[in-house]
Amino acid sequence: MYQLNEVTQTYHCRGKIVTALNSIDISIEDNEFLAIVGPSGSGKTTLLSVLGGMLKPEHGEVLFDGDSLYDLPLARRAQLRGTKIGFVFQTFNLVPWLTALENVQIPMMLGGFSSKQQIARASELLERVGLHDRIDHHPGELSQGQQQRVALARTLANDPQVILADEPTGNLDHETRHQVMEYLAEFHRDGRTIILVTHDADTAAFANRTLRLVHGAPHSNEALHAA
Amino acid sequence: MKIQHLIWKEMRKRPTPMITSLLAVTLGVMALVAIQNIAVFSQKKIAGDMESLGANVLVLPPNASLQDYYAADMHGETMPEEFVTRLAFARLPGVENLAPKLCVETSASGQDVVVTGILPRSEYQAKSAWQGLGMFASDVGSDRGCCSTTATSLAGSDDPNSLATERTIQDLGAREVILGSLAAEKLSAKVGDELPLLGGDFNVLAVLPEAGTVDDSRVFAHLHSVQELAETGPVVNVIEIVACCEDAAGSLISNLSAELPETKIVTISQVVQTQLAVNTLMSRLSWVFFSILLLVGASSIASVMFANVTERRQEIGTLMALGASRSFVTRLFLGKAVVLGVVGGIAGYAGGTVLAIILGPRLLSVSVQPLPMLLVTSLVAATLVAVMASFLPARRAAGLDPCLVFNDA
Known part of the structure; x- marks a missing residue:
């Protein structure tokens, strides 16, 4: 699915150069569940941005399904995010003045689906994450765990091949965290590729491979099996 | 969504x-x-005010002195009726209507009255030289203000009462008169009555509604009848011009002066200009x-x-x-x-x-x-x-x- 060749990304901060990704070469296969772990500032989120087609690296090549991601025009990359790549965020990033149903409709609206199709699919997805009775609720009326489940439903709206999750359990309590990870594991079992950034070892344990980044470079690669 | x-x-x-x-x-x-x-x-x-005012430009004989804008035909000075023809041929932009008048003081039924000779529109149409000019219904002047309103209203009026507002009338027979409201009251005359005037007998065609102007006390007859009976020859005291207010405030006056240098042109252009x-x-x-x-x-x-x-x-x-x-x-x-x-x-x-x-x-x-x-x-x-x-x-x-x-x- 992904092939990264000598990808380098640096930031300039107060006259100093900070290396976020240091000439990394990694390969991520279809239907893989990969956890990216590492200390703060190790380049985890930068790597996720690069994989999501949102940050063109200074050097190197990013291949997605064999195509060079950053040789595609901006509009095409946006389209790719709308159809093949799904995102899950730590802070859920739901639009506060839209209902749960409308939030899930957003990717389909961007994809040009009719209102009828959007409502049918969004209702089905909210039911799948156990929120069929909360479809008209605004995010402020939902618990953190429920908000993340709405976000998961939104991620699935356009049936993406890959889900990029940035600390998806960072704001959740232990029980809800487990519930969210179960959903991600379920999505993985559906055949999707899951790439997850996390600080939490329990969360990382759901992945079948862990990539540890230190100073922008893979430190060690170890295979773990989902619990 | x-x-x-x-x-x-x-x-x-x-x-x-x-x-x-x-x-x-x-x-x-x-x-x-x-x-x-x-x-x-x-x-x-x-525009409405100008229309109800009637004429907003007066062409007067050079020696006439104007004391009252609404009694501009009572100065006793005359000028040739041929000036009307010259103005019509000139086709000056802004001229909506021409109304020549001749006033003669006389008595009828023992009462002093002022007989005003006017020229009906049919008279213009009868003169082959003026036919086809299309001056009264043409889109002279600008499309703003009183021009369009006045031109439209003048195009088809054949009611004798139009004299009160439009200064013209479509038809008026040689032995027909139109009475102002006060004149009718003074002479105790009504529509259809016979009225002896200037040695001739006239039939009362209409009585105008009260307008609050000097026209209320006037007796209107055909210009040529008045000229003939009063033996004045082909002269008029005044030519009233209904002009577009914008033109009346602008170039029309100088154009009129150029066309009829031997006359005096009076206008209410200052009022128009200010407004x-x-x-x-x-x-x-x-x-x-x-x-x-x-x-x-x-x-x-x-x-x-x-x-x-x-x-x-x-x-x-x-x-x-x-x-x-x-x-x-x-x-x-x-x-x-x-x-x-x-x-x-x-x-x-x-x-x-x-x-x-x-x-x-x-x-x-x-x-x-x-x-x-x-x-x-x-x-x-x-x-x-x-x-x-x-x-x-x-x-x-x-x-x-x-x-x-x-x-x-």
Whole structure:
């Protein structure tokens, strides 16, 4: 699915150069569940941005399904995010003045689906994450765990091949965290590729491979099996 | 769900900053609509006043002294009737109607009366040399003010009563008279009566309604009958000209003087000029107010939009992460601007119209009606300003880095 060749990304901060990704070469296969772990500032989120087609690296090549991601025009990359790549965020990033149903409709609206199709699919997805009775609720009326489940439903709206999750359990309590990870594991079992950034070892344990980044470079690669 | 839904819900969520911008746009449009509306109806009122006034230019013999504008034919001086022909042939722009008059004082039924000889319109049409000139129904003058109104009203009037307002009559027989209301009362005459005048017998064709002018005490007969019976020859005391008010205030007088240098031209151009100048000033001022207030509105919209972009950075980043293109984000903000412009345009039009309806009669004694054309102007101008003011904020939103959606980006 992904092939990264000598990808380098640096930031300039107060006259100093900070290396976020240091000439990394990694390969991520279809239907893989990969956890990216590492200390703060190790380049985890930068790597996720690069994989999501949102940050063109200074050097190197990013291949997605064999195509060079950053040789595609901006509009095409946006389209790719709308159809093949799904995102899950730590802070859920739901639009506060839209209902749960409308939030899930957003990717389909961007994809040009009719209102009828959007409502049918969004209702089905909210039911799948156990929120069929909360479809008209605004995010402020939902618990953190429920908000993340709405976000998961939104991620699935356009049936993406890959889900990029940035600390998806960072704001959740232990029980809800487990519930969210179960959903991600379920999505993985559906055949999707899951790439997850996390600080939490329990969360990382759901992945079948862990990539540890230190100073922008893979430190060690170890295979773990989902619990 | 569509982009419109997204725009509308966001505006409902954060109404306060939008209301400030909306108010500025609405006030700008209100000022324009109110002043333009009053100016247009003031213009129409002047036209109406000019029409009811009748002649607004008088051609007099050179020695005539004018004491009363409405009794301009009572000075006793004469000039050749042929001057009327010359004026008709000259086809001067702005001339809507010519009404030559000859006044003779006489007595009838033991009462002193003034017989005024007038030339009916059929007389012009009978003269082959004047046929085809089309001066009375032609689109002479400008399309503003009294010209169009007067030309239309003169085109087909054949009611004897039209003499009171239009200074002309379609037909008048050689032995027919039209009586002013006071003259009819004085002579105890009514329609159909026989009336001996100047040694001839005349039939009363009509009695004019009271107009409050000297015409009320006049007896109107055919010009050529009066000339014949009073033995004056082919002369007239005055040629009344109904002219477009704009032309009466402009080049018409110099054109008339050039055409008939041996006459004296009198006009109420100063009155016309003053009224037109006030209207023009109001009209121009309305655009100045409009521009200033719209500039304020545009600044307010731009400022609110920039703040809105900053406030919605994460939402925009999320939309981009979910597949929104830059053009979608641009449309999201410009769509909001269109809503502001349309609502501001409509509200400003409604407010301005109500203001004009209230202030028109109080300030200028002008009765005002809504002008739909101003709605189009309001909508286009307000929308254009709102969109232009939102363009840079929209571009800034579209250029945001979507990576900001991540936790520590």
